[in-house]
Amino acid sequence: MRYTEFTPYDIVLLAQGLGVSLALFLATSAIGLVLGTLWAVTRFYRVPVLSQALAFLAELLKNSPVLVQLFLVFFGFPAFFRVNVTPVEAALITLSANTAAFVYVIAVSGIESVGRDQIEAARVFGLTRWQVLRRVIAPQAAAFATGPLVALLVNQLQVTSLISVIGVADLTKIGNILNLRTLKPFVVWTVVGLLYYLAAKLVALIGARIETRLRAHSAWRGL
C-alpha cells in the first residue's frame, strides 16, 4: 500500500526536520564563533607558527566547497584514520570548522578596525595585552563585526541543507522523502523553502536587534 496523499503526520515530520536543521545550525554556529574568535586571538598575540597555519587553514576552508569538506570528513576520515564518523558528527565537524574559518576573517578585520592609537594609549596606561583585548578591542570589534556575522550566519543556515546529502534527516532530507512519496514537488519544495526562508528572516531579525544594542553607545540620541 502506498500513501501518495499528504497526511497530518507530515507536519510532524517537517517540524522534526526543521528542529534538526536549527539544532545543528545553533550548535555549529556556537562552536564556530568560539573557534574562529580563538583563531583571531592567536593572530592578535602573534603566536609564531600557529597563527600562519590557522590563516592557511581558514583560507583553504573558505575557498573549497562545503560539500567536498563534508565528504572528506564523512567518507575520508573513517577510511584514513580508521575512526567511526556518524553523519551528525561529520556535519558538526565540517560546519563548525567552516563557520570558524569565516568568523576568523570577520574577527580579524574587527580587531584591525580598532585604531592603533587606542591600543598604544591603553598600553601606556599600563593595561596588559589581555586587558587591552578584553576591555578596549573586544567591545568595539564586536559592534563592528555584528553586521557581517549576521550575514554569515544567515548563509550558514542555508549551508546546513547540504548535510542531507550524507543522510542527516534535516529539513531538506524530509523534503526529499515527502517528495518521493507524494510526487508533488511544487508543494513540498515550496513549503520547505518557505520554512528555510522564515528561519533565515528570524536569524536576521535577532541579529539586527543585537546590533542595535551593541551600537547603542555610538547611536545618535538627539540633543
Add this chain to the structure above:
Amino acid sequence: MQLDLSVLAPHAGFLWRGAILTAEVCGLAILGSVVLGALVAIARTASSRWLRGLAAVYVDLFRNVPFLVQLFFFYYGLPELGIYIDAFTTGVLALSIAGGAYASDAIRSGILAIDPGIIEAAEVSGLSRRVIFTRIVLPIALRTSIRPLGSVLINMILTSSILSAITLNELTGSGRIVASDTFRPFEVYAVLLVAYAALTWTVSLAVNLLHRRMNRGITQAVA
C-alpha cells in the same frame, strides 16, 4: 594510514573531464546571472515602485532559500510542468537564477555609485532613456562592479559542487565515482579540496587583474 596519491593517477583524466564540466557550467551560469542580474538591477533602480518591489522580492527569496532546495524545486518540479530538460541544463538554469540574485546586488550598487551628474548630462543631451541605460549607465556600472561580480563567480564555482546531487558528474560528482572505485575517499576528497581552492584562487587573481585593467583611468575615483 598513508597518503598515497598515486592511486589516483589512472583516474586523472576522468577527474579532468569533471573539472571541464564544472568550468562549462560555471561559464554559462555566470553569463546567465550577469544578464539576469543586470535586468534585475535595472528593475531595482527603476522609478516604478511595483518593478522595484518585484525585483526586491526575487532577490530576497533566492538569497534566503538554500540552493539545494531551489535545485530540487527545479529538478523535480519542471518535469511536472511538462518541461523535460537534462541535469546539465537544469543546473545551469538554477545556478543562473540563484547567481542572478547576487549579481543584481553587485550591479545595483555599481549603478547607485554613478555620479547623478553623468545621468543628468546625458538627459540634457537629449539621449533616450534606453540609450542612457545601455550606453552610459550599464558600462560604468559593470566596470565598477567587476570585483563583486568576481566573488559571485567564485561562490558559483563552490556552489556548482552541489549539482552532483542531481546526478551531474562535474568535479565533485566525478570525485564521488572515483572514491567509490578506488576505496580511497580521503585522498580523492583532499585532492578535490586543494583543486577547488587553487581554482578559486586563480579566478580571484584574474578578476583582480581584469578589474585593474578595466578601471585604469578611474581607479582612484572608484576603487
